[in-house]
Amino acid sequence: MSDESVDLGTNGLEQERARRLGSLDALRAKGTNPYPYRFDRSHTLGEIRNEFGALEAGSETKSHVTVAGRILLKRDQGKLIFATLQDRETSIQLFVSKAIVGDDAFDAINNLDLGDWVGATGIVMTTRKGELSIKVDSVILLSKAVRPLPDKWHGLTDTDTRYRQRYADLIGNEESRRMFAVRHAVISSFRRTLHERGFIEVETPVLHVEPGGAHARPFVTHHNALDMTLYLRIALELHLKRLIVGGMERVFEIGRVFRNEGISTRHNPEFTMMELYQAFADYTDIMDLTEVLFVNAANDATGSSTVLIDDIPVDLAKPWRRVRMIDLVREATGVEVHPSQPREQLVALAEKHGVKVLPHFGPGKIIEELFDATCETTLREPTFVTGHPVEISPLARVDRNDPHLTERFELFVGGRELANAYSELNDPVEQRLRFEDEQKSKEAGNAEAGTVDEDFLRAMEYGMPPTGGLGIGMDRLVMLIGNAQSIRDVILFPTLRLEAF
């Protein structure tokens, strides 16, 4: 066997690949380029459906069109072939008659494989049964597929293969295509809503010297020329606030952030965050804006503001509950809690509810743990949980009515956190103290605590106006609006273990 020859192989896949590679050679021998450079179409398949969708059965138009797409199905009738052509929008049937195209072209079309890309010209018609079709007068191969498609009826269901070979998933699974259309619509809707409100879209660094703005373990990398340790960002917050100091007033960024933590149906190590900052606003303004963003996104993506949460319809357009974290914990435990209480009291309550308390947990952290354990998963309908303890909110402003709480909210929907927002802390002296508390907590063994970001403090010292800020986990929002059960269904290429080839 020479190096060039195709291994005829021992299994079905290799045999099929060898056959298709062989037909490539045969095409080239006949002077056909199986991979031409370009192709002009007159209509997308969706345009044809829009224009001719109402055609009666058995009609023939005078419209001669040129289309392109992938052959998904072939139904061979002897001297007549029906082929299903799919493009990005939809699919349409090609009607190929031997009497029209001639013997040679008919054979060539008959020799096309499922998965091949073709361009076709012909007359728009409907069959006797009413199926919108193109009565073909010519078909040209645009790209030969050498590997067979998944099952034409069941598609690809194996989750591993769907995530690893998203290309094959997208070819066969309408639902997968729909989900990514929803994703695009949601993100596009956010840009529209924010542009309408005078927000400027910006891009800030992904490589950070200090991984701040959230509590999470970072990915660590290294810049060779500068011989410097860098971290992939875990949040967008601190750079966007620097822009508020700079006077940009309303900024947002939709960007990838990275957290070196577990993977689950709700977590991917890299995910997409939208953060915005609005000068002269506080967290109540941000609640209103969050509701608008969500309702617009649902409407733009699905045509309705109603989404399914655990299979129950919920209209996002109704105002959302606003309730303090300490009040929710009191409702759940029957015990009044407040960060000003002695730590031992809260430890006792935590133990009663099976909450593990680590040595570096202060009263505020224990209250949050109690909330996570007793309340979080019960918050099915959209709920703004407000008033987080200062201890767990180093970048949020203290509540104007309670020095132990902050002006902060987290938005929970379907038991999942989707958003986090504050009246932003803009006092540089207090910010330094908060950072120093974080630093102490880190030294006490809290791996996720932050450090003192001197450049950020310098920015604060130039003066940041009163500002409201918001962060939204876009993947989870797409899950909500698209009704996805796993974050992997809304991320085109989710993080997986190394594949063995």
Place this chain on the structure above:
RNA sequence: GCGCCUUUAGCUCAGCUGGUAGAGCAACGGACUCUUAAUCCGCAGGUCCUGGGUUCGAUCCCCAGAGGGCGCACCA
């Protein structure tokens, strides 16, 4: 990281108390000018995830490992 489940033809899946595997689709050969997952006839296709062990004999039982799913933990 821990627990449970799972891995059989290119795809979707069967496979009984242990006797070395089947179907549908795709492919290939044939029939067919209105099909819709076309239909009909024929033919081929296998490292039963990997490595050990038990057994006369392992897809099946046991152990270890790998991939995947779900749950818990961490977190958004």
